[in-house]
Amino acid sequence: MNTKNATIADVAARAGVSVPTVSRVLTGAARVSPAKVERVEAAIAELNFRPSAAARTLASRRSQVIAVIAGDTSRYGYAETIRGVEVAARAAGYTVMITVVETADDEEVDRAITATMTQSIAGVVILKFDPPGVAALKRLPADIPVVALSGVRDVGVPQAVLDEARAAEELTTLLLGLGHRTVHHVRVPPSRREDGRTTGWRRALRKAGAPVPETHDAGWEPRTGLEIGRRLAEDPSVTAVFCGNDEIAMGVMRGLADAGLRVPDDVSVAGFDDHPLAEMWSPPLTTAEQDFAGLGRRGFQLLLHVIDDTSDRLYSSERPRIILRESTAAPNPERLRAGAGVAQAAEADDAGREARGA
Amino acid sequence: MNTKNATIADVAARAGVSVPTVSRVLTGAARVSPAKVERVEAAIAELNFRPSAAARTLASRRSQVIAVIAGDTSRYGYAETIRGVEVAARAAGYTVMITVVETADDEEVDRAITATMTQSIAGVVILKFDPPGVAALKRLPADIPVVALSGVRDVGVPQAVLDEARAAEELTTLLLGLGHRTVHHVRVPPSRREDGRTTGWRRALRKAGAPVPETHDAGWEPRTGLEIGRRLAEDPSVTAVFCGNDEIAMGVMRGLADAGLRVPDDVSVAGFDDHPLAEMWSPPLTTAEQDFAGLGRRGFQLLLHVIDDTSDRLYSSERPRIILRESTAAPNPERLRAGAGVAQAAEADDAGREARGA
DNA sequence: GTGAAAGCGCTAACAG
């Protein structure tokens, strides 16, 4: 076996042709006589030659690598989105490079942008799921092809979107339709001031004329939902809870259970995303499906269009699907009664705050 | 602002120095007079210059990119391991490139190896968690620095390991200590004939003189555990189940619950990995913690040693930790009695098979 | 079709 990598010159020598000819059969850029093609291919196989992407990129000023910039790589939605990008990229002959931006600090964002731009890449897909993603998108040089992936439509950048607001609105409306006076909301860390999930929830309540309760803020870790669940259990006006994602919903349910409440008998809980474990949960979780992998795939396709300048319609969105399972039901009449007084007060409170412009 | 990327020559011209001098301040390879350093840095900032990794790699034959080869990127253990690698790589100034190998087919593995080797990379970290990973490791050229990450120690390759067999043995022993006659086992897809998890389980049973029941094979999806759970419920000799990972354990528990059995009252269930949702589950899941992110970090550090040829001890392992929660308890006396006859028969059966050399 | 010549943007030896 050959230890050192053969070069295109080695292949040319072995095949008895010139270097450019080898390059031609490699790239298929120009026609080469069948006889030579065959000899070149034989030489490539014999020498186990693999072209150097670095040299090729340097000479051609084109690259088959794309970068994914993300605030995280491991959490469900992120990992699935990245997987979708990777699958589509691989199918198109591209390789994926990862750049993680942990915070939205100037320094961290710059570091990430530099790390990304230094690599000669064809384009970047950026997960605009959180503040670091938003910040990175803002700082990315304008001359590099880029596609943003997110839950809310934004202007000025080609993007693939999951219509979170719509899904959240439908889900909340469904809960209201079950007979709940209102629906409480536990947020996951938003990408900016307000997420599509929260917006949709609010919109549904407004449209239904239901009171809009104060939101509860959870982190990304399921256990952050636990404490919130316990607090929620103490408030008898709470009969339905819509959580920003399934993992938080599971934490909230654990907290509710710790407090002795049953789901959905005492409180209905809905999640978001349709995490693979949502249907395994006890009770199986009502949620809104989010096709993250599809988002990633669509994002990459869009990027390909941006790269090739095939700019017809640089936007892609898809309607989400609500999945009704057993964690949601009609409100518990007793609890509804018990909470009535409290809710009344809260409502007045809420009205007051709104009037003051909060 | 400058649209096109500035080159090192532009910087040199602007700073009034030679190109190599700019290179020197860039790489810090040689001393440059403070005055020039300052001018060069100013020029770099003004031109917003970013060196081209492709050119640098081509000229220096060194790269700051590593590849991660994995059979999957999204599942819990995989995603966390990759995250660990990325964090460590980023801290050391490296960028991570992902190569997914979906199957162990020659063609697919070759495609992945070629895609990886074509990029000029400093080394590769390979997730030897499954057959594709094992196959890819086997086909990787010998001259590229490589570190394998897995649950079982193997010879011939620098590697970071999570001692699965030991964790599984301890967990099974713990279950046995609770009074169960034996422990049933649901496997996740193994990396080869037998995983460390299964090996450890078997070892514990053997050491305790407990019968070794037939294993059940689940897939990666939680729902594959569901059907197995239902089947397990029908067999009264089953009082304790050790699952290959937490997600499958959750599916199994759902199946058990569907059949009307309670955990841990009727059947104890233990998982593996300590998935973030394991403690949110009802009941909270007994499991063995697996520090995947740590595995990834250690793997990258090892790779750095392989690259620098600092070959002291190219192996790293860590003792796992068992987490006892509420999904496991002493066996249900009634079920134990009911199952005795069946178990007896199964045991005889098992003994017979073993005698025949299975 | 095909080869010769000229770089791509950078680093690696050299001299000095």
Place this chain on the structure above:
DNA sequence: CTGTTAGCGCTTTCAC
């Protein structure tokens, strides 16, 4: 310390 001279391995003109 610093500039000059050669490439790294490939693609891209441009003749023929």
